[in-house]
Amino acid sequence: MQVTDPTSNASAPTDGSERQFNFSAGPAVLPEEVLLEAKNELPVYDHVGASVMEISHRSAAYDKIEESAREHMKKLLGLSDDWHVLFLQGGASMQFYQVPLNFLPEDGSADYVITGRWGTKAIKEARRVGDVRVAASSEDDDFSHVPPVEEWDLNPDASYVHITTNETVNGNQFQKDPNLDVPVVTDASSELLSRPMDLDGYGMIYAGAQKNVGPAGVTIVLIHDDFLQQRKQPLPTMLDYGTHAAKRFNTPPVFPIYMVEKVLRWLDDLGGVDAIHAINQRKSQKLYNAIDGSDFYRGTVDEDSRSMMNVTFRLVEEDLEPVFIKKAKENGLLSLGGHRTVGGMRASLYNALPEEAVDTLVAFMKEFERTHG
């Protein structure tokens, strides 16, 4: 890692061959060890005479990779054998449709809790399928908090309650996994594997891999068998979760899954979800402290709803934000711009982002305030 002293005014610190500190919201930073292992396995994987991209998805070599990914996922999250671990395609955007297609009956209803951009997209797709209700929303408050579960207007006859436990764009996060009378489905794209989860209330947990789990191109779907059995029938084959729970139906996205397997092994070697959670708490606390300890920066989310993964903040003097983002990039701090729909700044602190990156950002922020404040 080569990053110049953020207190200097030097520009472009590297010659371009070095890795920099990458705060991208997704696709996002991967562990360098994982990338080097993949590099080492090109153009021939593990004595099979071809790269991993060129072997049959019915081969023993690929079987072993997918099985290892599945077993590591179960171990890391403490999933019992009642849970199916599926590796699908299409990202969370496809799940927004696939969840109601499977679980929202014609004569039924589903409850949605809307805490940001992704939940808003999820309910839009669900409305194409059937009757949905907004059980809670913080839209009027610019999604600056997660409505407490005690305030939700729940329908006891709902087929499921859909939540977004971490909103990537808006930077808020549930601080507790809800356990309700109906199964909960969560879009955990930006937080899966960043913290231990209390699984009891969930029927299904899904996530695009490209934040904490791997590269873009594979969608993690964890589904409890009791919930799976409640799905509607018949369904289009590829969109029926049962198809993929029963067997490897079609050609999976081999390389993305191969990378996921490596990331899961990396996390397991590091001590698992508890270990990374402690690191993630420390990383985000350092950054929130820097924001709170200054009148130059301000957070956009209420303290009790802040995301550990996506830290959104503004300069009090908003005109300076493009300068901040540009200067940061010149200092090897990449992708600190907020989502195009909300502006400001966002630092995504996923599992694979080294703590050193946060320390460097905090130092840069102090120096930027000193020179521009």
Next chain:
Amino acid sequence: MQVTDPTSNASAPTDGSERQFNFSAGPAVLPEEVLLEAKNELPVYDHVGASVMEISHRSAAYDKIEESAREHMKKLLGLSDDWHVLFLQGGASMQFYQVPLNFLPEDGSADYVITGRWGTKAIKEARRVGDVRVAASSEDDDFSHVPPVEEWDLNPDASYVHITTNETVNGNQFQKDPNLDVPVVTDASSELLSRPMDLDGYGMIYAGAQKNVGPAGVTIVLIHDDFLQQRKQPLPTMLDYGTHAAKRFNTPPVFPIYMVEKVLRWLDDLGGVDAIHAINQRKSQKLYNAIDGSDFYRGTVDEDSRSMMNVTFRLVEEDLEPVFIKKAKENGLLSLGGHRTVGGMRASLYNALPEEAVDTLVAFMKEFERTHG
């Protein structure tokens, strides 16, 4: 490439660090140059401070990759600007549902020509959506030929005619692109970019990339704008071709598309589709000549319907087939087993398979016949 003389009886020719001749039907062989370029670009891509898997899909660096892939695809196939080039997910299996969902109206009908396993799967999914007719089928003949277009029972009011121009499992291939009164949709998974196509009759061409175009995890959809405008509305956002034709809607499978871009550049540098077609014709002719010139082997498909990509054949003495496949593997000739549903042998001769691989296979076949005939 290290492959022992197939006339010797030596086993396991390599130490496992070498690439072997890979006849896999898909995921399939990729150009070695492409794999080495990807290796070279890990863990940092083109001076961006991160690997290609870790950068935003809205970044300039990724924009350039996807745009280059799109432009090379258009150039190689001679697609006018009336064609949309989409990079989707879910493989041909998802297209089997997505095509009728978009183009089979409730009061309409579609015609299907069934020439093998994949066409059979396609019509099964279409039946979930609406009224479909079998315009022609060679199922009674074990899919050993492609029914001539003059014999098809076409419905002039059909919304589209669906064909499978190359059947990977059964080893047959259309020798001519049909030009009918209604738009033709083809599953070209195993032949896209292996030959020039006469585009006039097509409304849409789709292909899982994992044969001639790239690794698994991205689906190529080429769709003419006139046909696109005929789709039904409204549709689920992610399954509406119009969503993806209009803009980059969601996170694409970045790494698979990055690999596709490299494969397309490789093909362009090699002289394009005409150049590879000449090589492919020569490769397949050599293998068919070896089959036809012996009483020990026999082809499974009529001469006028044979695939240039997937050469299916049997030993007259079928009991010896497992020995053939095992011995071939020991001699560095990988994945020569037929699909699990049909047995026998299959040599997939995709673009990236070197001609030397076919020469080596033909020599091995002669030696195997000499020692086991």
